[in-house]
Amino acid sequence: MSRKRLQASADGRPTVHTVAARAGVSIASASRVLNGVGGSPETIRKVRAAAAEVGYVPNAVARSLQSKRTGMIALAVEDIGNPVYVAMMRAIEAVVASSGRQLLVHATGGRIANETALLRRLAHRYVDGLILSPIRITEEHLGALADSPVPVVVIGQLPADTPVDNVRTDSRAGVALAVDHLVAAGRRRIGFVNGPLDTVPGAARDAGFRAALARHGIDLDDRLVEVGDFQYAAGRAATQRLLARSRPDAVVCANDLIAVGALHALLVAGHRVPDDVALVGMDDTELASMVLPSMSSVSLDATERGRIAAQLLLERINDPSLPPRRITVAPHLVVRDSSPTPDGRAKQWA
Amino acid sequence: MSRKRLQASADGRPTVHTVAARAGVSIASASRVLNGVGGSPETIRKVRAAAAEVGYVPNAVARSLQSKRTGMIALAVEDIGNPVYVAMMRAIEAVVASSGRQLLVHATGGRIANETALLRRLAHRYVDGLILSPIRITEEHLGALADSPVPVVVIGQLPADTPVDNVRTDSRAGVALAVDHLVAAGRRRIGFVNGPLDTVPGAARDAGFRAALARHGIDLDDRLVEVGDFQYAAGRAATQRLLARSRPDAVVCANDLIAVGALHALLVAGHRVPDDVALVGMDDTELASMVLPSMSSVSLDATERGRIAAQLLLERINDPSLPPRRITVAPHLVVRDSSPTPDGRAKQWA
DNA sequence: CAGACTCCCGGAAACGTTTACAGCAATCGA
DNA sequence: TCGATTGCTGTAAACGTTTCCGGGAGTCTG
Numbered sequence: 001m002s003r004k005r006l007q008a009s010a011d012g013r014p015t016v017h018t019v020a021a022r023a024g025v026s027i028a029s030a031s032r033v034l035n036g037v038g039g040s041p042e043t044i045r046k047v048r049a050a051a052a053e054v055g056y057v058p059n060a061v062a063r064s065l066q067s068k069r070t071g072m073i074a075l076a077v078e079d080i081g082n083p084v085y086v087a088m089m090r091a092i093e094a095v096v097a098s099s100g101r102q103l104l105v106h107a108t109g110g111r112i113a114n115e116t117a118l119l120r121r122l123a124h125r126y127v128d129g130l131i132l133s134p135i136r137i138t139e140e141h142l143g144a145l146a147d148s149p150v151p152v153v154v155i156g157q158l159p160a161d162t163p164v165d166n167v168r169t170d171s172r173a174g175v176a177l178a179v180d181h182l183v184a185a186g187r188r189r190i191g192f193v194n195g196p197l198d199t200v201p202g203a204a205r206d207a208g209f210r211a212a213l214a215r216h217g218i219d220l221d222d223r224l225v226e227v228g229d230f231q232y233a234a235g236r237a238a239t240q241r242l243l244a245r246s247r248p249d250a251v252v253c254a255n256d257l258i259a260v261g262a263l264h265a266l267l268v269a270g271h272r273v274p275d276d277v278a279l280v281g282m283d284d285t286e287l288a289s290m291v292l293p294s295m296s297s298v299s300l301d302a303t304e305r306g307r308i309a310a311q312l313l314l315e316r317i318n319d320p321s322l323p324p325r326r327i328t329v330a331p332h333l334v335v336r337d338s339s340p341t342p343d344g345r346a347k348q349w350a
Numbered sequence: 351m352s353r354k355r356l357q358a359s360a361d362g363r364p365t366v367h368t369v370a371a372r373a374g375v376s377i378a379s380a381s382r383v384l385n386g387v388g389g390s391p392e393t394i395r396k397v398r399a400a401a402a403e404v405g406y407v408p409n410a411v412a413r414s415l416q417s418k419r420t421g422m423i424a425l426a427v428e429d430i431g432n433p434v435y436v437a438m439m440r441a442i443e444a445v446v447a448s449s450g451r452q453l454l455v456h457a458t459g460g461r462i463a464n465e466t467a468l469l470r471r472l473a474h475r476y477v478d479g480l481i482l483s484p485i486r487i488t489e490e491h492l493g494a495l496a497d498s499p500v501p502v503v504v505i506g507q508l509p510a511d512t513p514v515d516n517v518r519t520d521s522r523a524g525v526a527l528a529v530d531h532l533v534a535a536g537r538r539r540i541g542f543v544n545g546p547l548d549t550v551p552g553a554a555r556d557a558g559f560r561a562a563l564a565r566h567g568i569d570l571d572d573r574l575v576e577v578g579d580f581q582y583a584a585g586r587a588a589t590q591r592l593l594a595r596s597r598p599d600a601v602v603c604a605n606d607l608i609a610v611g612a613l614h615a616l617l618v619a620g621h622r623v624p625d626d627v628a629l630v631g632m633d634d635t636e637l638a639s640m641v642l643p644s645m646s647s648v649s650l651d652a653t654e655r656g657r658i659a660a661q662l663l664l665e666r667i668n669d670p671s672l673p674p675r676r677i678t679v680a681p682h683l684v685v686r687d688s689s690p691t692p693d694g695r696a697k698q699w700a
Numbered sequence: 701c702a703g704a705c706t707c708c709c710g711g712a713a714a715c716g717t718t719t720a721c722a723g724c725a726a727t728c729g730a
Numbered sequence: 731t732c733g734a735t736t737g738c739t740g741t742a743a744a745c746g747t748t749t750c751c752g753g754g755a756g757t758c759t760g
Contacts, residue, residue, distance in 0.1 A: 011418075013499060015716055026740040031718060040738060057473035061414045062716035065745050068361075070411060072454075080439060081636065086431045093457065104422075105455045107443060123407035149363065232640055260640050267642055286431065290582055290610050291641065292617055365746055376710040381748060390708060412746035415715050
């Protein structure tokens with residue numbers, strides 16, 4: 001018995017040929033029925049039956065090759081351990097899933113090399129689009145972004161003329177909210193524990209802090225500013241250094257992980273929070289309400305940014321001719337127990 | 351000018367045909383050179399040059415279709431926000447990346463439907479293998495696992511005769527470590543805040559707790575046991591309920607998220623930790639050293655389990671004929687400030 | 701110097717889909 | 731009743747890659 005082609009794939013799993021043969025129709029008819037387009041009632045019945053009997057499941061790879069769509073969206077963030085990215089991820093996952101696609105998460109560790117390698121790998125077309133949240137932006141990024149073979153949405157600041165869909169927040173304004181809040185409560189010696197200044201958020205938050213102090217007519221005391229990376233341990237260490245040489249009555253932190261580290265350092269050093277030293281974090285992550293006292297934090301609405309980024313990406317995938325869009329979500333302050341309530345009195349948490 | 355086939359793909363990107371035509375060789379030769387197998391020096395030179403000039407990047411989908419490998423590994427966990435899974439993920443990502451593959455993370459939310467749907471979707475072959483860490487196991491799971499079209503490694507308990515690669519820990523023994531530690535420090539009214547009893551870890555930890563108490567000749571007081579889910583908020587609420595009706599001198603929690611919730615509840619209720627009430631968490635996540643006092647926790651070595659699971663999976667992908675393997679990693683206790691040091695005295699953290 | 705062996709090359713098939721196209725039968729309108 | 735339309739169907743091409751196979755040129759061996 002000679003057949004031009006085997007009726008099942010090499011590993012024995014049924015293919016559309018198997019189904020077609022079993023139903024006694026051509027592969028074209030089988031495919032049409034399986035995709036719900038066309039077919040006579042009789043054909044539909046036979047094909048459906050055959051497919052069910054052999055347990056046919058279409059091969060996603062072959063389908064992708066033909067349709068030029070993989071049904072996958074990539075997300076690249078610096079650190080999957082940072083709860084702010086978890087929140088972002090959840091929001092993105094929700095809209096990606098509702099479009100019937102799957103999410104592929106990359107952790108870049110914030111390293112330029114990883115990110116540009118990732119951007120280059122997009123050329124392999126293993127994914128229909130990318131959401132990238134870089135903390136550093138180099139010329140290399142911009143170049144790779146410019147001629148990316150698949151749509152990319154960037155979450156974070158980007159040079160003004162970059163023709164890339166972009167959702168951002170105003171973290172300068174975010175820091176200002178924190179400073180205003182503390183100044184309103186009478187704090188003047190406000191410390192700042194930041195992430196690396198060569199990162200985009202680090203630089204923006206530094207600028208925001210300086211501007212906010214200036215606006216209130218407060219001279220910046222350099223001994224009140226410390227820099228680490230965006231992690232808990234660094235935040236704790238940086239705060240210890242800061243406390244060793246100065247005496248703040250409030251501390252603003254560039255994200256919640258740093259802030260939890262700062263809280264730890266403050267309490268261990270015997271300071272009362274918020275009575276002696278008030279504390280405001282940033283990102284408003286789950287962590288903020290898990291610690292004691294619960295932390296005030298500036299929300300940059302990671303959930304909303306993620307949701308919007310995912311929607312922008314899906315829209316662009318559907319219509320690549322869209323003009324580049326830029327959307328900004330406004331920060332807001334969430335006051336909890338680590339900073340004075342608006343009336344100026346420190347709330348007691350016990 | 352008639353060509354049997356276009357030299358570039360529909361969207362204008364170069365294909366192996368483009369490169370071959372430009373180099374003046376056949377696509378077979380071009381492909382061989384690009385894969386580093388065979389080719390005369392002259393051919394190699396020409397093909398490499400042509401590929402560089404047109405910026406050729408092979409299409410991952412087409413390659414997958416031919417090679418029957420996608421180069422992707424899926425990981426399904428219940429909750430990407432739980433730091434224990436973050437640790438696991440990091441370990442898995444490391445070995446997956448070192449094999450040149452990519453990791454695809456799914457969050458199942460612990461819902462059976464999601465997990466079986468995922469298992470079924472594997473039939474699409476969009477991924478070379480799966481690492482699954484389910485918290486509930488149903489007949490449906492076992493069925494789907496049995497005839498999974500791609501290799502699966504399960505992290506967690508599995509019925510003894512399930513022919514699936516499996517890395518597990520002994521969480522009964524883990525709970526026992528915690529209980530032994532607390533009993534050795536003289537605590538007798540030991541509370542237990544668990545996750546749902548219909549989950550595999552929940553059931554195991556419950557059994558472990560009862561067995562450990564029995565071994566020490568302590569009668570179980572049901573008012574000292576509470577159940578919620580495996581999250582922070584539930585842990586806090588469950589502990590509040592527990593404190594409202596009983597007076598423990600120690601609390602064991604089924605994971606660190608619960609334990610942080612418990613810590614919060616204890617401190618807010620005015621209990622000193624560990625002097626009045628000692629606390630031991632489980633999973634030994636980053637969280638344990640981020641709170642104050644830092645938390646003792648039973649490590650189930652998620653990192654190691656993840657690493658091993660990934661290795662098992664890669665081995666099985668390379669050789670599907672391997673017999674099913676089962677590997678157990680032993681728990682160990684990490685004592686921090688929330689429980690008495692081994693000499694029985696509570697350490698002061700301030 | 702003939703045969704065997706090695707190396708490199710190109711044609712063509714294969715992976716498993718979807719879909720353009722053409723053929724055919726049945727129905728419709730005039 | 732006949733041509734046009736409609737609805738299904740099957741053949742075959744296409745997606746972009748890898749690889750089997752046969753042929754040709756060159757080298758080695760006896």
